[in-house]
Amino acid sequence: MGALFEFLLRQGDNTLVLGHRVSEWCGTAPALEEDIALANTALDLIGQTKMWLGLAGEIEGKGRSADDLAYHRDVWDFRNLLLLERPNGDFGHTLLRQFLFDAFQVPSLRALQASSHPRVAEIAAKALKEALYHLERSRETVVALGDGTAQSNQIMQRALAALWPYTGEMFIADAVDDAMEAEGIAPALSALRPEWEALVRTVLAEAMLTVPEGDFAHQGGKSGKQHTEHLGHMLAAMQFLPRAYPDARW
Amino acid sequence: MAQASTDQASTDQIWAWLDEVPDPEIPVISVVDLGIVRGVEWEGDTLTIAVTPTYSGCPATSMIAMDIETALHAQGIARVAIKTQITPPWTSDWLSPKGRAKLESYDIAPPRAAGGPERCPRCQSTAVERISQFGSTPCKAQWRCTDCLEPFDYFKCI
Numbered sequence: 001m002g003a004l005f006e007f008l009l010r011q012g013d014n015t016l017v018l019g020h021r022v023s024e025w026c027g028t029a030p031a032l033e034e035d036i037a038l039a040n041t042a043l044d045l046i047g048q049t050k051m052w053l054g055l056a057g058e059i060e061g062k063g064r065s066a067d068d069l070a071y072h073r074d075v076w077d078f079r080n081l082l083l084l085e086r087p088n089g090d091f092g093h094t095l096l097r098q099f100l101f102d103a104f105q106v107p108s109l110r111a112l113q114a115s116s117h118p119r120v121a122e123i124a125a126k127a128l129k130e131a132l133y134h135l136e137r138s139r140e141t142v143v144a145l146g147d148g149t150a151q152s153n154q155i156m157q158r159a160l161a162a163l164w165p166y167t168g169e170m171f172i173a174d175a176v177d178d179a180m181e182a183e184g185i186a187p188a189l190s191a192l193r194p195e196w197e198a199l200v201r202t203v204l205a206e207a208m209l210t211v212p213e214g215d216f217a218h219q220g221g222k223s224g225k226q227h228t229e230h231l232g233h234m235l236a237a238m239q240f241l242p243r244a245y246p247d248a249r250w
Numbered sequence: 251m252a253q254a255s256t257d258q259a260s261t262d263q264i265w266a267w268l269d270e271v272p273d274p275e276i277p278v279i280s281v282v283d284l285g286i287v288r289g290v291e292w293e294g295d296t297l298t299i300a301v302t303p304t305y306s307g308c309p310a311t312s313m314i315a316m317d318i319e320t321a322l323h324a325q326g327i328a329r330v331a332i333k334t335q336i337t338p339p340w341t342s343d344w345l346s347p348k349g350r351a352k353l354e355s356y357d358i359a360p361p362r363a364a365g366g367p368e369r370c371p372r373c374q375s376t377a378v379e380r381i382s383q384f385g386s387t388p389c390k391a392q393w394r395c396t397d398c399l400e401p402f403d404y405f406k407c408i
Binding site: 033034036037041042043044045046047048050122123125126127129136137 | 303339384388406
């Protein structure tokens, strides 16, 4: 049970942290259409969070709701990938991060549809449709910006250099991942990598971007051992209201 | 519960009532047209309505549940339970033919498997182009007609 709870936190914290980051663009994106697209993407991710963290709370069995888990845990209890908590940077940086994650999320959710845990399979089937839609857009935008002007290409190349060392964490399995695989709840992370690599390399080539060399991977996010300093600042903004006004209700 | 079953409205009648509950974002179609009502069942004297969300983060979901309850209370049903059901996940294929026609008359192009609208809902021209994959609600995208130059909503196909 402990491992399943951890696994569900990882799923829910990934979508929560990315969803919050993406929502930070609301009202400030470079064009109205992009602003709306970002807000809608954030909304999907936060909706998925409600399902993942809701189930996590049920599995934990201590009466914690999705909101309790989202708003009343501190940095060290979060289990998201480091990639997703980094500040947004510019628009291209944000969309490149989205693409690198969407390209992982699609094969991951597709495999989770066959999970031995029926509730996990249900959530994955629901979220997959949204993830496919996100991937379509993030992929197109990365190509448009990478293969745009000399300046936009340079900006995207710089973003790729910054983000690439954060992608490896998606595929580094630990005891939680091994337990989930053994129970048939989740696929082996190593099994997801070939599809991710193939898609990412194809799209980046199409976008005229050069994949950095080396396989150094920052880690510590999904285990909770060492988040970046950025997560605490993000949580301060995200959690302020329910912490200052614990009785606040929609 | 000793309530006689003859006092209870038939499920057909309830479906008909639900077909008069408008979607809060696109009021021209009903929640039944939208395909989000997945089941109607009496359990004792409680009427259970299974509702599925269109998009997992759609802010209209809780309002839809409230509208359904209010409409059924107005028909004299005292106990209504709304059950959220996510399996099978909602698809735009569940839009009713009536709902599709109403969408178009409301200037929203209905979804198509091809991934884009067949024609401009205003002037019927097939010369259309995408502005954005997303729109004013989670279920819509923005397109434009290159003949009459009007932008319009397209109901996303998922």
